[in-house]
Amino acid sequence: MVGAGVLGLAVAWQLLLRGHSVRLIDPGLDSPDPARSGSWAALGVLMADVFHRSSGRAWRLRQRSRVLWEGWLADLEASGHPVQRRRGLLLLADGPAELERQQRLVEQRQRAGIPLELWDPAELAALHPPVPHAAAGGLYAPRDGQLDPASLLTALWQEARTRGLDTSRDAVASLERSGRDWLVRCRGGTSHTAAWLVICAGVSSSALLEPLGHRLPLQPVLGQALELQLANAPEWNWPGTCVWRGFNLVPRPDRNGGARCWLGATLEPGEQASAQSLADLRGWAAAELPWLAAAEVVRHWQGLRCRPAGRPAPLLEQLEPGLLLVSGHYRNGVLLAPASAEWACQQIGAGR
Ligand SMILES: Cc1cc2nc3c(=O)[nH]c(=O)nc-3n(C[C@H](O)[C@H](O)[C@H](O)COP(=O)(O)OP(=O)(O)OC[C@H]3O[C@@H](n4cnc5c(N)ncnc54)[C@H](O)[C@@H]3O)c2cc1C
Known part of the structure; x- marks a missing residue:
């Protein structure tokens, strides 16, 4: 296994559970450079049921992951590695056209037995602290939500180590x-030999594979996010994470007496963080959510997402036998980790 982000750890853990011997190679391992890793920078938002499509590979991977997450979180907790998780997600509608689209999605999902609800402006008005006034309504998904990425990565790491993960701190x-x-x-x-090689090296995967003749352009898209400290802890009654105009607002009632929330993330093609993008994010939040205007930034972080160029995400491929x-x-590596790991295990199981 090359790469110890959420995908590498998830695949490693699942292979170990199935009786394989696994060596995980990463220069960071349990102390990664957060600015280079996607996983340590993620907000951990899980958007499966609110996905706008209802068929196709991306939909199936999201739904499969949602189901698998339930079992994974229970298993991790039972092994003494609980992961902080908050259920519920509210996707706010930007106007009447978006609300109509949400209405159609709710009807479609409810026919399929998926519990989505449409919230009207009166329901939004009852939320505290207030959500943006411009929201025309919202899609509430009780089965979506958010996982704390740091506690998830720590749990996967510890659990894989307990199961016999062999590691090499090297690039x-x-x-x-x-x-x-x-x-x-x-x-x-150092050098290592293996019958199977699984590449989970994020944006570095392209450079590793190109000498083997596999041209897979992967583009970095940097994201910046903020942890904000409010002057007074609000009486949060949000049904979970709120998503508004592409940004996530994650209440963190568990931190510092309930006075914290996460905000993010910017979408910046390339590897360089832009101070302007961060200032825009901060200014946008203050304009949309006046109660955030005076909040203090207590943490700022950034990380790299890995986007396939000209191909749908994610790339789950057997490039040649054993590779x-x-x-x-x-934008969905945390959400899609379980289905991706299951796919990898199936490939290796079938080729054993
Ligand atoms: C700001 C931000 C917010 C996000 N929010 C969400 C969210 O809310 N929900 C969600 O589902 N997803 C989110 N994502 C996306 C998610 O974080 C990524 O899709 C996911 O982390 C990708 O994981 P990975 O394991 O593929 O890659 P990474 O986490 O980038 O890990 C790659 C690993 O490979 C290692 N590596 C690189 N080169 C080598 C080499 N030569 N040898 C050995 N090891 C190597 C690196 O050290 C690194 O540890 C977010 C991303 C960012 C940046």
Whole structure:
């Protein structure tokens, strides 16, 4: 396994549960560079039921992940590694056209037995602290929600270690065929052989695979996010995370007496963070949510998403015998980790 983000850890854990021996190689392992990793920067928002499509691969992966998350979280908790999770997500509508689309989605989902609800402006007006006045209504998804990425990554790491995960704190420099196996050479001078190689190295996956003739352009899209401290802890009665005009507002009633929330994330093509994008995010939040205007920024972080160029996310591919790519999850790597790991395990199980 190359890469110890949420995808690498998820695949490793699931392979170990199925009796495979796994070595995970990453220069960061349990102490990654948050600015380079997508996973440690994520907000952990899970948007499965509110997804705008109702068929196709992306829909199936989201729904499969939603189901698997229930079991995964229960298993992690039972093993002594609980993950902080908040159920519920409210996707606010930007105007009448968006509200109509939401109405159609609710009808469609309810016919399929999926519990989505349409909230009207009166229901939004009862929320505290207030959501943006411009919201015309909203889609409430009780089964969607948010996971705390740090507690998730720690839980996966500890659980995989308990199950016998072998690790190497190094950066992979090259991949070569060696008979029926793979030879992995690392920058620190170590080398490893394996029958199967799973590449979960985020945006670095392209550079590792190109010498093998696999051209898979993956583009970095940087995201910045903020943890805000309110002067007084509000009596939060939101039904979970709120999503408004593409930004997530994640109440953190568990932090500092309930006076904290997360806000993000910016979408910045490339690897360089822009101070202007961050200022725009802060200014936007203050304009839309006046109660946030005086909030103090207590933490600012950034990370890289990995977007496949010209291909739908994610990239789950067996590139050649014994070589799997599990990457390119763009904005939904946390959500899609379980279905992606299941896919990888099926490939390896079938080829054993
Ligand atoms: C600000 C922000 C907010 C986000 N919010 C959400 C959200 O709310 N919900 C959601 O589902 N998703 C969210 N995402 C997306 C999600 O974080 C990513 O899709 C996911 O983390 C990708 O995980 P990964 O394991 O593929 O990659 P990464 O987490 O980037 O991990 C790749 C790993 O590969 C390692 N690596 C790289 N090169 C090498 C090498 N040569 N040798 C060995 N190891 C190597 C790196 O050190 C790193 O640890 C967000 C992303 C960002 C940036």
